[in-house]
Amino acid sequence: MADDNISVIKIHDVLLVTVPPDPDDGSVNILQYKVLKGMERHRVKGLVLDISACQTVDSFFARVIAETAQMVVLMGGQTVIAGMQPSVAITATQLGLKIGNALTALTVEHALHKIGTTI
Amino acid sequence: MALDRQQFNDILEQLPAYLILLTPDYQVPFANRFFRERFGQAHGRRCYEHLFGRDEPCDICESFVTLETGRPHEWQWNGPDGRNYHILDIPFTDEDGSTLILEMGIDVTKYKQAEEELQKAHDALESSVAERTAELNQELAQRLQAEEAFRETNAYLENLINYANAPIIVWDPDYKIVRFNHAFERLTGYVADEVIGKSLEILFPDAQREESMALIRCTAPGERWEVVEIAIAHVDGSVRTVLWNSATIFREDGITVEATIAQGQDITERKKAEEELIKSHEELELRVQERTADLEKLNETLRAEIEERKRAEEIISRQAQEILEVSTPVIQIWDGIVTVPLIGTLDSRRTQQLMEQLLQKIVETGSLVALIDVTGVPTIDTKTAQYLIETISAVRLLGAEVVLTGIRPEIARTLVQLGTDLSNVNTRSSFSAGLLFAFNLLKLEVVKQT
């Protein structure tokens, strides 16, 4: 079930992952695994995490994202978190979440732009 | 009539006492038969050798005192035969002119014994008399003491009864009053002397006399009252309510009634107080009921007032909300640029509202830059500063940038003193400078038309 929730797709030279509305811990771990596999398989400039559907980001999710971003950087890529909901952004800020060296973008389009890709 | 020597000798020989002649050197030249029979012949031996087998004269011997005084000497002597002799010594001059002592000894052992026994009997009598006297004295003392104690006890009881605070009365089997204490005098207004010997009837109010006497007759067979309420009439006509308990005093046979004693407790005042208490309690309850009704009415009014105030508050709250939204207008001033001009004192609620609206607007318009202008904010507190920093962080999480403009000296000081890290925050002195910065971020250029 968790497997089907996460899909990592390669668009041009970027990996695009769409995060489901309420991801469980298993899904988040699978996400990381798939991203790293994708990074290994494809020559890509970076990773775009579309979390626009995501309603809740807790410390566990944030930690995995920050770790993943760090791993992507180590593998020579960039991570951009795109489409965070205002309510999630406020909550994350108050909770004190850190997303490491991941970048942020309003939309996937902006994210792709930040990585320097044009479709 | 002259007696010849033989005759004289015969008399001496027949004497029922001893008669001897003693020389100054303790020889016994003559001893009559009585002496010889009792002590034997001296045969030229000195008296102390013959009688006691001693070498020197006896210490107790008084025979020779008569020679010294020249007068007859009487004394008593215990002979070697264990008997007691009354002795008479008389100085005597012999025919040849030599000095002799004529000693006559009468056996007084019997007298002596009798005398001693008499003395003993006398002594015994004396001591038994003394003993008995002592006993009698003691008995007498005890009786006196008992009498004293009895007298004291009586006086004590008398006082106890007379001065007891409770009225006490004693009556005989004919219901005649025999004792009437001071408290009873106070209760009735009678003096004891007036009522003693009179019937108990005089004590009761007319209306209750029969009833009360019936109760009193119950005590005749020895029944006790535990607590009986009997009214007593005062001479002034008032009636006192008294609680009684009684006890019957029997003769020694334990059957015949001697008297009955009763002790009362005047509860007139208590009863009055109780009645008054009940009355005041009733009054109080009435007052409480009235007051409760008043309060309920007041409560009703208050409730209505509260309702009204609540409605008013709801309206005010709604209006406040509207004003709040108006007072923090988030405006898109350019494609990709939103701005929030903050005016007035920022409280945390308003700042939180601003934060949410700003973020919402950024997402809605897809703006990459948010200009927050605080020129119109005179002061800022810790909590608000915290919200401001959080807003900036949240905006960045969305993927947009914040430019803070118009920070006044006071706010700058507060932010620094709070340790707020603004190193990563884009700040510009004025709104226009901030706008230019925003244009730069968006790679826009303001060009003067030619």
Add this chain to the structure above:
Amino acid sequence: MIECNHGTVVISDESDIIVARKTIREVSEKLGFSLTDVTRIVTAASELARNIFVYAGSGVMSWCILDTGNLVGIELTFEDHGPGIADLKQVMQEGYSTSKGLGLGLPGSRRLMDDMEIRSRVGEGTTVVVKKWRRG
């Protein structure tokens, strides 16, 4: 006069954290909390439910609607019979963690909510009660 509609969610598995989140989202949305507040409450619930799972293995989250007549709110209670917390002060410090979390759980949740109470005894367990009142 506090009305208390309530319910419980047993936390014994990782997936129960999601159940807790969904339940609390529904309840707080129904109570009319703003979207941001709903997100705050759900996130705090997620943090505290995860604490139970990570530190105690299992426990219970119960929720309860508060209504004082003037204010409406929600109260969440997280109870476990785990090892307990020896030093509450230390736990409430920013960045403190004894497990793989980020150490934001308790202090972070307190910032998201209006009120937080913790009762804990070493060897007996921990109870955390949080409250959030509806604004406006």
